[in-house]
Structure formats: C-alpha cells, structure tokens
Amino acid sequence: MDPxxxxxxxxxxxxxxxxxxxxxxxxxxxDPKSPARLYRNFATLLVRRQDYARAAxxxxxxxxxxxxxxxxxxxxxxxxxxxxxxxxxxEVLETAARLSPKNTAILHxxxxxHNDLKDGPGAVEVFTRLxxxxxxxxxxxxxxxxxYLHSGDTAKAExxxxxxxxxxPDNIDGxxxxxxxxxxxxxxxEAAEALDKxxxxxxxxxQLPEAKAVLLRRAGRRRDADAYLTALAEAQxxxxxxxxxxxxxxxxxxxxxxNRHLRRAFELAPGNLDCxxxxxxxxxxxRYGDESAHIEEAYQVVKGGLGRPITKPTHLKIASExxxxxGAHAERDRLAGFAEAGRRWAExxxxxxxxxxxxxxxxxxxxxxLIAQHRIWGDLAQAQAARKPISRPGPRSPDGKxxxxxxxxxxxxxxxxxxxxxxxxxxxxxxxxxxxxxxxQGEEDQVQRLITRSVHAFRWWKDVSxxxxxxxxxxxxxxxxxxxxxxxxMNKLAVMAxxxxxxxxxxxxYPHSAGPSAIDHIILxxxxxxxxxxxxxETPLTMPKxxxxxxxxxxxxxxxxxxxxxxxxxxxxxxxxxNPHKYNERLIRTWARVVRAVPGSKFAFIRPEGNAxxxxxxxxDYFAAEGVSADRLVFHTVRGxxxxxxxxxxxxxxxxxxxxxxxxxxxxxMGAPVVNLRGEALFERLSYSILSNVGxxxxxxxxxxxxxxxxxxxxxxxxxxxELRRNLRDRIKQSPLGQxxxxxxxxxxxxxxxxxxxxxSAVA
Numbered sequence: 170m171d172p173x174x175x176x177x178x179x180x181x182x183x184x185x186x187x188x189x190x191x192x193x194x195x196x197x198x199x200d201p202k203s204p205a206r207l208y209r210n211f212a213t214l215l216v217r218r219q220d221y222a223r224a225a226x227x228x229x230x231x232x233x234x235x236x237x238x239x240x241x242x243x244x245x246x247x248x249x250x251x252x253x254x255x256x257x258x259x260e261v262l263e264t265a266a267r268l269s270p271k272n273t274a275i276l277h278x279x280x281x282x283h284n285d286l287k288d289g290p291g292a293v294e295v296f297t298r299l300x301x302x303x304x305x306x307x308x309x310x311x312x313x314x315x316x317y318l319h320s321g322d323t324a325k326a327e328x329x330x331x332x333x334x335x336x337x338p339d340n341i342d343g344x345x346x347x348x349x350x351x352x353x354x355x356x357x358x359e360a361a362e363a364l365d366k367x368x369x370x371x372x373x374x375x376q377l378p379e380a381k382a383v384l385l386r387r388a389g390r391r392r393d394a395d396a397y398l399t400a401l402a403e404a405q406x407x408x409x410x411x412x413x414x415x416x417x418x419x420x421x422x423x424x425x426x427x428n429r430h431l432r433r434a435f436e437l438a439p440g441n442l443d444c445x446x447x448x449x450x451x452x453x454x455x456r457y458g459d460e461s462a463h464i465e466e467a468y469q470v471v472k473g474g475l476g477r478p479i480t481k482p483t484h485l486k487i488a489s490e491x492x493x494x495x496g497a498h499a500e501r502d503r504l505a506g507f508a509e510a511g512r513r514w515a516e517x518x519x520x521x522x523x524x525x526x527x528x529x530x531x532x533x534x535x536x537x538x539l540i541a542q543h544r545i546w547g548d549l550a551q552a553q554a555a556r557k558p559i560s561r562p563g564p565r566s567p568d569g570k571x572x573x574x575x576x577x578x579x580x581x582x583x584x585x586x587x588x589x590x591x592x593x594x595x596x597x598x599x600x601x602x603x604x605x606x607x608x609x610q611g612e613e614d615q616v617q618r619l620i621t622r623s624v625h626a627f628r629w630w631k632d633v634s635x636x637x638x639x640x641x642x643x644x645x646x647x648x649x650x651x652x653x654x655x656x657x658x659m660n661k662l663a664v665m666a667x668x669x670x671x672x673x674x675x676x677x678x679y680p681h682s683a684g685p686s687a688i689d690h691i692i693l694x695x696x697x698x699x700x701x702x703x704x705x706x707e708t709p710l711t712m713p714k715x716x717x718x719x720x721x722x723x724x725x726x727x728x729x730x731x732x733x734x735x736x737x738x739x740x741x742x743x744x745x746x747x748n749p750h751k752y753n754e755r756l757i758r759t760w761a762r763v764v765r766a767v768p769g770s771k772f773a774f775i776r777p778e779g780n781a782x783x784x785x786x787x788x789x790d791y792f793a794a795e796g797v798s799a800d801r802l803v804f805h806t807v808r809g810x811x812x813x814x815x816x817x818x819x820x821x822x823x824x825x826x827x828x829x830x831x832x833x834x835x836x837x838x839m840g841a842p843v844v845n846l847r848g849e850a851l852f853e854r855l856s857y858s859i860l861s862n863v864g865x866x867x868x869x870x871x872x873x874x875x876x877x878x879x880x881x882x883x884x885x886x887x888x889x890x891x892e893l894r895r896n897l898r899d900r901i902k903q904s905p906l907g908q909x910x911x912x913x914x915x916x917x918x919x920x921x922x923x924x925x926x927x928x929x930s931a932v933a
Contacts, residue, residue: 174207186218197227205235212244216251224248232261239269246278255285273299280312289320307337311346318350323556326350338370341377348380355557355636357388375410382414389633391610394418409437413444420451421610421659427451435470445474446487453491454658461780461806468495468783479504482517490750493525494778496787498754508538515545518553520656520663520684525750527681527827527852536704536850540682544706547684550666559639559667565646569600571924574642574670576606577653577678578660580627581617584831585653585678590616590720591909593623596917604645608633608659639667648672648924651692655679672923674710677717680830680852682706690923692716692916696858697851704850710919714905715862718912719834729840729898730816733891741884742803744773744818744841746811747832749784751824754791759873760822761795763880770884771801772822775814779804815839819890820883825876828856837863837901840894842883845869846876863897863904 177192193211197203208231215224228245235241242265249258262279269275280295296313303309314329327350333343344367351360364384368377378401385394398415405411416431431448438444452467471491479485485505492501505513507529514522523542530536565572575592579585593603603624607617610631621627626645630638638661642650650670654660655678665673668687675683676692682705683691691707694716698709734742743763764770772792778784789799805814812835815821821836823829825846829836833856836843847857847869857869868883870876883890901907 181214190215190220190223194227197230201230202234205231205238205241208232208235209238209241209244212241212248216244216247219251221248221251225252225254237268239265239272239275242268243272243275243278246275246282250278250282250285255282258282259286273302277309277312280316284312284315284319287319289316289318289322292316293320305336307333307340307343310336311340311343314343314346318346323350323354334367334370338367341367341371341374344371344377345380348384352384352387353553353556355634357384357634360384375408379410379414382418386418387634389630389637391418391421391632393632407437409434409441409444412437413441413447416451417447420454424451424455425457428455442474442477442479442481442484445470446484449491450487453487453494456808459780460777460808461784464494464778465781465783467491468497468781472500475500482513482519485510486514486519486522489522489525493528493752494749495781495783496749496752496757496791497783498752498787507535511539511542512545515542515684516549518546518549520546520550521658523681524656524679527850528751528753528756528824530826530850530853531755533849539850540704540706543682543684545684547666547686547688547706550663551685551687554636554639554663554666554668557636559636559643559669561643561669562646570602571600571921572602572604572646572648573920574604574606574645574647574650575653576642576650576661576664578607578609579654579657579678580605580607580620581609581611582614583616586616586620587720587722587831588677588717589653590620590722591718591913592916593620594721595910595913600921601917604628604647606630606638606642608638608661610659635661635663636667639664639669642669643667649674649920651676652683652688653678655681655683674923675707680827680855681850691851692919693851694858696861697854699849699851699854701849710923712912712919713915715912716858717834717906718909719838719901719906720909723834723838727812727839729894733887733894734817734819735887735890739769741767741770741819742773742817743767743770743820743822743880743884744775744803745822745824745829745832746775746814746835747824747829749776749778751827751829756824757788757791758795759877761792761797763822763877764792764797764801765795766877766881767884771803772797773803773805773814773818775805775807775811775818777806777808779806811835812839815841820844820880822880823856826850826853828853830855830859833859834906837865837897840897842868842890842893842897844876844880844883846873847871859906862906863901 174193174196177189180192181189208227212224212228225245225248228241228248231241232245242261246258246262246265249261259282262275262282265275266279276295276299280292283291283295293316296309296316300309300313310329311333314326317329318326330343330347333340347363348360351363361384364381371377382394382398395418398411398418402411402415412430413434416427416434420427428451431451434444435448449467449470452463455463468491471488479488488504489501511523511526526539530539577585605620605624605627607629647670649672651674652665653676656662657678662683665688666685673688674690674692675688688707690710691705693709694712694714697716698711699705760772764772785804788802792802815836818841821841821843823833823843823845826848828845833843843856845856845860845868847854860866860868868879870879
C-alpha cells in the first residue's frame with residue numbers, strides 16, 4: 170500500500186466511504202502525477218459505488234496524466250456513459266480500443282454505448298466480433314440482438330434474444346427484450362407464451378409477473394390484469410409493485426380503489442418515484458370526495474420528490490401536470506424547457522402532455538417547434554403501426570350511402586358530446602350512415618344512450634388494444650373516420666396511425682394538428698385557419714361559417730340573472746372558468762393588470778382547485794406581483810355545476826395563447842362577455858371564431874395592451890354590458906352557433922365533397 174493512501178484505505182476498510190474518498194481526492198490533488206494504478210483503483214471504487222460523476226472526474230484527471238492507459242480510459246468511458254454522456258463516452262472508448270484492440274471489456278462497453286445511441290450497425294459490428302469469440306455468452310447474444318433491433322432487423326434481433334434466454338434462462342433482461350419486441354409487433358399471444366415460459370424459469374422474479382400485468386393492460390385486458398394482480402396481492406400483501414400495478418390498472422374505472430393501492434405502494438416504497446408520481450397523478454384525477462384536497466395532496470406528493478432529478482418522460486408529464494394545476498409555473502419550468510419537454514414526450518410516444526405545451530408558446534419559433542413535436546409523435550405512431558398493419562376487407566357493395574365514423578371516448582356527458590350532438594340529431598338517414606366508437610371505461614349515461622339511439626351503430630369497446638380497435642373499425646368499411654378526442658383521457662389517437670378508414674379527419678376535441686400524416690384533414694372554419702399553412706399538418710376542410718354549434722344541452726338551460734353582478738356587489742368582477750392547464754405566468758399577471766386598472770374590481774376563479782391552499786397562494790402571489798392584494802380574489806370551488814356562477818361575473822377574461830372553447834360558449838350563453846387575445850395558430854383562435862360568429866369580433870385583440878384596453882373599456886361601459894346580459898343569448902340563437910340544423914347540413918355537405926375527392930372546393 171502506497172503510504173500516501175494508507176489512511177484512505179483504513180477509512181474505507183472501516184466503512185467510512187466519504188472520508189476515504191475525501192482523503193484520496195486530497196492525495197491526488199497534492200500529487201496529480203500519481204501512478205496510473207492509483208487513479209484506476211480510485212475510479213474503479215467510485216464506479217462500483219455508482220458514484221459516477223466523481224468517477225468521471227477522476228478518471229479524466231488520470232487520463233490527462235496517463236493518456237495511453239487503456240484501462241483508465243475504459244473506466245472514464247463507463248463513467249461518462251452512466252452520467253448520460255454517451256457521445257463523449259464513445260469517443261473515449263474508441264481511443265481505448267485503439268490502444269488495446271484485444272481488450273474485450275473495452276469492446277463490450279463500446280458496443281453498449283452504440284446501443285445506447287441506437288446506432289444499430291455500430292453495435293452489430295462490435296458484438297458480432299465478441300459473439301464469435303464467446304458464442305455461449307448469453308449477455309453478448311442479447312446485446313447483439315439489441316444492435317439488430319436498432320438496425321431495424323427484427324427477425325435477427327428476435328433470434329438473438331431467444332438464443333440468449335435459451336443459453337441462460339435466468340437472463341431477465343433477455344426475456345424483457347424479447348417481450349418488448351413481440352408486443353411492439355402486436356404479437357400479443359406469442360408475447361404471453363414467452364412470458365409464461367420466463368415466469369416458469371424464474372419463479373422468484375418480481376419483474377416478470379409485473380411484465381405480465383403490463384402486457385395484459387397493453388392488450389386492453391384491464392379486467393384480466395386486475396384479477397391476476399388481485400390474486401397476487403392476496404398471497405403477497407406487502408409487495409409494493411403489486412399495489413402499484415393494481416392502481417394503474419383499475420384507475421379508469423375505480424379511482425377510489427386505485428388510490429388505496431397507490432397509497433399502499435407509496436407507503437411500502439417511499440423512495441420509488443414511480444409509486445410517488447403515480448399516486449400524485451391519480452389524486453390529481455380524483456373527482457370523488459373533496460377534489461381540492463386531492464389536488465393539494467397531489468401537489469405535496471410531487472413537491473416531496475422534486476429534490477431528485479425528474480428524468481423519465483412519464484415522471485416529467487405527471488409532475489408538470491400537477492404543478493400546472495396549482496399554478497406552480499416556476500417549479501414546472503425548472504423541470505424542463507418548452508422544446509426539451511415536448512421532444513422528450515413525443516419521442517417517448519406520449520401525446521397527451523403536448524396539449525399543455527400550447528399554453529407555453531410565446532414565439533413564432535415555439536409554434537413551429539410544437540408542430541415538429543406533433544410530427545415526431547405521429548411518425549413514431551405510424552412506424553409502430555407499420556410493424557403489424559391491419560387487414561382490410563374488399564370494397565363494400567355500393568348502396569348510395571356515405572358511411573361516417575366518429576371516434577371518441579367522450580361521446581357521453583362531456584363537452585365533446587354537447588357539440589357533436591347536432592350531427593347525430595340532424596342528418597339524412599337515406600344518405601348517411603353513422604358509426605360511433607368509444608373506449609369509455611365508465612358506465613353508460615343518458616347522453617351516450619341518446620347518441621346510441623341516433624346512429625346506425627355505437628361500438629363501445631372497454632377492453633381493446635389500439636391495433637384491435639383499428640382492425641374492428643376497418644371491418645365497418647367507412648368512407649371517412651373522424652376522431653374527436655385527440656389524446657384526452659381514455660381516447661385512442663394511435664388508432665388513426667393504422668389508417669382504418671379510406672379518409673380520416675380530426676375535429677373538435679384537440680385544438681392542434683394531431684401529428685400522424687395518416688390523418689388527411691382537420692375540420693375548421695374561416696376564422697380558425699392559420700394564415701401560415703406550416704402551422705397545420707393536415708389539409709383543412711373548412712366549414713362556411715363555424716366549426717361548431719350549440720346542441721340541445723345549451724337550450725335555455727340555466728337562468729341568467731336580471732341584473733349585473735356589479736349592480737349587486739358594488740364592484741366589477743372579472744373571472745374565468747378555464748382549466749389551469751391553459752394558464753401561464755404572463756397570462757395571470759395580465760389578468761392582474763386588468764384588475765389593477767379598474768379600481769375596486771375583483772377576479773373570480775370558477776374552478777374545483779379553489780379550495781386547494783397552494784392554488785390560492787400561487788394565484789395570490791402572481792396578482793401581488795402586479796400590485797393587486799389577495800382580498801380582491803374570489804374562489805368559487807365547483808365542478809360541473811359552474812354555469813350559475815357566470816351570474817357572479819361581469820366580464821370573462823379569456824386565457825391565451827391556448828384560448829377557451831367550451832368555456833367561451835358557456836360564458837356568452839350566460840350573458841358574460843368574453844375578452845380575447847387572438848394569435849396565429851389554431852389553438853390561439855378558438856374564442857376569436859366564437860366571438861366572430863356572434864358579432865363580437867371587436868372583443869378580440871391582437872396585442873396584450875389591446876386586450877387590457879378592451880377589458881377596461883368594457884368595465885366602464887355598464888350599458889353595453891347590461892345590453893349583452895339581456896340579449897346575448899338571443900343573439901347566439903340567431904347566429905351560426907345557434908343553428909344546429911344548418912350547421913349539420915353544412916357539415917355533411919362538406920364531408921360528402923371530401924369523400925368524393927372534391928377537397929379543393931372545401932378548403933378555404
């Protein structure tokens with residue numbers, strides 16, 4: 170033992186790791202020209218302790234002193250790889266391999282980095298060489314399979330994965346790679362067969378039974394997964410992963426039970442971010458009991474995990490959603506920037522979080538970046554669908570009818586259904602046949618029953634995979650399939666990637682191009698179509714006046730107070746009922762500037778978050794930053810029964826850049842005028858379209874100052890507001906928004922032209 174390091178060695182032997190590291194670092198700093206073996210030994214210790222950042226630092230320091238020491242460079246490559254710096258790692262390992270070309274450890278590490286970078290050919294070249302020398306090495310066979318997989322040669326990848334688990338049946342990673350390959354190819358029965366073999370060969374493994382639950386869920390068999398996991402929980406009640414998987418499995422149809430299991434998982438594994446953040450996500454979606462309490466608890470659960478890096482895209486999604494919901498925008502922004510977050514989600518095949526990205530758009534570059542993120546997701550979904558395409562029946566016998574499909578899990582008591590109802594109530598049954606497709610995990614309600622009675626067929630598939638749904642839809646031989654839900658909860662946007670219908674379109678539920686080029690059209694109106702064609706992916710089908718109309722759910726529902734809120738209260742009340750995923754700091758502070766400009770005025774949040782202490786505090790902080798005290802904020806904590814609260818609002822301030830849609834219609838229907846800021850992209854023009862159709866386009870501004878000016882002038886014009894309160898509902902009824910029969914007629918004529926291939930006449 171070198172006497173300079175004896176004290177450090179003694180500390181290490183006594184279990185005082187940090188002291189040993191500190192003493193070694195001091196010795197190396199005092200004598201940077203220490204022998205290479207001392208740097209190697211220290212870097213090896215750090216790597217074994219998974220102290221990769223320090224390992225990279227000291228391996229690099231040693232390599233600078235001993236640039237031809239291949240083993241030291243190998244350690245540096247390993248440490249760089251483990252600190253997510255694969256390109257640097259590859260450069261270092263290539264240098265090490267040139268210095269020691271027969272060193273298999275260096276080659277193995279180099280091949281692993283090629284796989285990390287999804288450089289299939291590079292990985293295949295390295296691991297082919299290693300496999301030739303050690304054909305019975307299961308791990309090398311598996312790594313070669315991953316190289317083939319990244320090269321796009323799934324047949325050779327599958328052969329290598331199967332060989333790896335044959336050589337070493339307890340190679341769990343090999344089994345998992347095989348399962349991933351089979352499920353990505355939608356070979357679910359083969360995946361299930363392989364998984365049963367893996368479990369039989371590894372009865373003590375927890376990872377494989379968990380994979381079985383995930384496989385069942387991915388195949389759309391949630392109830393089967395539930396039964397399987399429940400049986401496991403009875404035998405092993407203290408296994409966190411079982412409770413975690415039960416929570417994920419049942420959440421869509423039994424939220425309260427899901428929360429019980431996710432709480433138990435978190436109790437058993439408090440350091441597991443999956444358990445922590447899945448509990449937060451479920452709480453955030455809980456509608457039973459005290460919703461504000463659930464929201465607050467979700468925030469506190471997320472906040473407790475922010476001391477650790479949030480790296481997984483799923484973790485980033487959950488944390489971002491919860492933080493946005495309570496208005497913690499600064500905390501959300503620290504997690505990841507706009508471009509970074511969106512691309513991480515899109516590249517991971519996650520579409521749902523892209524909706525909230527719209528509220529973060531600030532510049533023209535952001536708008537184009539958001540289009541790019543949707544294209545990434547769409548290309549990925551289509552590539553996955555292409556691995557096992559669906560089969561299509563031959564052309565159906567002509568019967569003179571146009572067969573239209575509407576796909577959404579929101580064809581129930583939901584705003585999407587409210588706006589879609591005119592199409593189901595007013596259509597020529599001699600000319601059109603309507604098919605509906607829903608994956609709703611809840612129970613049938615009155616609205617769903619109404620739609621079911623109105624259409625030719627209502628396909629309600631609770632337990633079905635994306636591919637299976639697409640295959641079933643294809644059997645209906647539609648002329649056009651229109652998806653209404655985007656990626657909102659329980660919808661299956663990825664079905665569109667399989668192209669189950671000759672033509673496909675998006676409408677209503679998602680205010681942006683969805684992403685897949687397999688969606689031919691997006692249904693808009695003249696006010697919504699962006700001037701820049703680059704801000705859409707699909708070809709627009711343009712309605713002559715409006716892209717939506719108010720259905721029967723709006724007909725004279727909810728009484729309008731005869732007087733103004735100002736007259737009852739003695740002050741002007743601005744307000745919003747919009748979802749906080751549309752909020753951003755600039756928006757909230759703009760609302761505060763409006764309130765500040767109108768003496769004595771207040772701002773009302775008509776939101777279920779209203780009783781969550783963190784939501785209240787964050788809103789108060791933003792308003793205080795503009796000189797508006799907390800006593801000028803009002804919180805109406807309500808879900809569903811919010812319409813009467815518009816009687817307590819004099820002027821509704823629309824969010825931006827992601828504007829209102831349903832909430833704008835509701836506010837106007839209740840006689841509460843809406844002030845809007847319009848922008849260039851579709852999602853920035855929703856309220857502008859609605860206001861234009863009721864003759865209130867002058868309530869839309871093109872600038873922030875203009876938005877504030879309109880709001881302040883409207884606050885000062887009591888007579889105009891009184892007139893709007895009395896007559897706005899009748900104006901809506903007389904406008905294109907209030908003509909559901911005319912809307913349906915225009916819609917179906919537009920669809921008939923599109924099906925006939927006459928899209929040019931349908932495009933503005």
